[in-house]
Amino acid sequence: MEKHTISLCMIVKNEAKHLGKCLQSVKNIVDEVILVDTGSTDQTLDIAKKFGAKLFFLKWNNDFAEARNYSIQQAKMDYILIMDADEWLDEKVDLHTVLKNEKDYYMVRIKNETSSGTAIIHSAVRLFKNNIGLKYFGKIHEHLNIEDESLNLTSDTGKILLHHIGYKEEIYHEKGKHERNLKLLLEEVERNPSGYNLYNLGNQYKMNNQHSEALEEYKRAFPLSKNRVHVNHLLYNMLDCLRILGKNEEALDIVSASIESYPNYTDFYFIQGRIYAEMSYLKDAENSYLKCIEVGEVESVQTLEGVGSFLAYTCLGEIYLELGDNLRAFEMAVEALKVNKYYMPALRVYLETLIRTKVPWENIKDNLKTVFPVTNFNDLKHLIIALSFMRSPLLQTYIDLYKLSVSNSVMGISNLYSRKYLSSYQIWENGDIESEEYRDILLLSFILQKSELLHKCQPFVNLNNKEWKLFKNLVHRKEVEIAKVSEELEDIIIFIAEQLIHLGEDDEFNYLFNTITSGTVSLVIKLSNILIKNGFTKNAQELLLAFYTENQTNKKYVELLADTCYKQNQFYEALSFYNRAVELKKEYITFEKIYRTYEKLNDQNGLFIIKNEIRKLFPISLWVR
Incomplete structure (x- = not known):
């Protein structure tokens, strides 16, 4: 059978930061790259030329469907692949094998990575035959006319995965997408208040943390969406907004009805568990997460990746940690890491259980080789990030083992928690500090009884002058009476006390203990x-x-x-x-x-x-x- 040819069709504007990775992922796979530019002023076009893209230009009219249709009109190959610049094709995908059954269009799984480290997976038509009458509709969240019965289309769910980072918070706001998309969606809803348009408007508000506005649109969308493929995720987002807004009883009523209607949609059990956990209904939360694992991952509709595996296992581990059941917490963390060893909260639960059970750091290092073997640079990078976040003395061990060159921030933390206090002090003495480091520097100042670095922490700490004076007296081991102080100062003192336990600084801890007990x-x-x-x-x-x-x-x-x-x-x-x-x-x-x-x-x-x-x-x- 002859191999089918593929046109990659894209619309872009100022995508120099991501375009190279996108085009590299399909190099030697697609037969032509059609790139429609709507006004780039950066290096986008230079990068496109390096990959041999055919360049076309279109004035932007606030209409994604118009731009998409213009791009596919330029395509000359048998099939069309649609991608955005902030996406890339998974390296395991074989498009030509997928196309052997010659369907008219294919559903593609898209993994939308988020800033929290999780991912939302949904399906969309991104691969389809050229010249069979398919075209796009909708100024925003454009979609193909695959429901046109006169076209008599055939379809398949191809084993295709695209990775997408455009919804990461820092990227989304950097591009100013919210303002642009909100304007277009409001226009679309006014023109056509369909369930799909209202659902997307709700999503837009939710991404901008406008949860009350999002909830209102989801409630308008639901009666119009009951038989649509997006209804499950609409309900999930509605429930999440209710949770965030503290309307837990209403959320639990809706999630119960949702489970009754869609008993195999794992995300509902997961959000139910999350609501119960935040209310400290631990037995109910535990049962919900166990149900997640029983039902398993969702395959065919939009879902939060891991709800039926590593996310649920991690949440169970956190519950068992809270209950003091370290063995079961450890078991859940191991199960989570078997599925996704890069999920940092699971690694945190794993390390936390070993620390709480007083396992020596050398033994923890040996354990890590089993659950988190370092086989490539990506493994090492994730492990360094996790150990840095955990403030683990193993951080220095891995830096030395692999002779790593790391930032001053990481090196300062590494030296501090491996008890090389003076080296740590010198690093921060000679450089700027980052906001997340201020507690480490306050801890270091307390241990060394040196107050010279305190001024570097002041921009990141909301303490009044009286509280700074009190803390400085603590640093210099003066007799201090802690009367009513801010919660922020209390939390700093408790953070220092806990780290002194981990570091084995008994004399310093005893001083702080005696001071706290008089407070x-x-x-x-x-x-x-x-x-x-x-x-x-x-x-x-x-x-x-x-x-x-x-x-x-x-x-x-x-x-x-x-x-x-x-x-x-x-x-x-x-x-x-x-x-x-x-x-x-x-x-x-x-x-x-x-x-x-x-x-x-x-x-x-x-x-x-x-x-x-x-x-x-x-x-x-x-x-x-």
């Missing part, structure tokens, strides 16, 4: 939390008991004391304190903790009573029904 109850609670998190539960319990009399009406304080009892298998004492916490304020999470305590005691009567209480007081909980 506010808020600081005592936060300090107790990090003690529990890092395996010093008994110390946390002793600290909380020392000030219990004056704080016995503080619900957070009493519940945290109950947690220390539970973690030390003092279940009757835990029940006593949990019940006291419930008397102070009836919150769901406390009732769930009481249930877990009765489970440990195998007290069937207690379980029956507390389950009925939860059912009565918290009707949105599913697991008690």
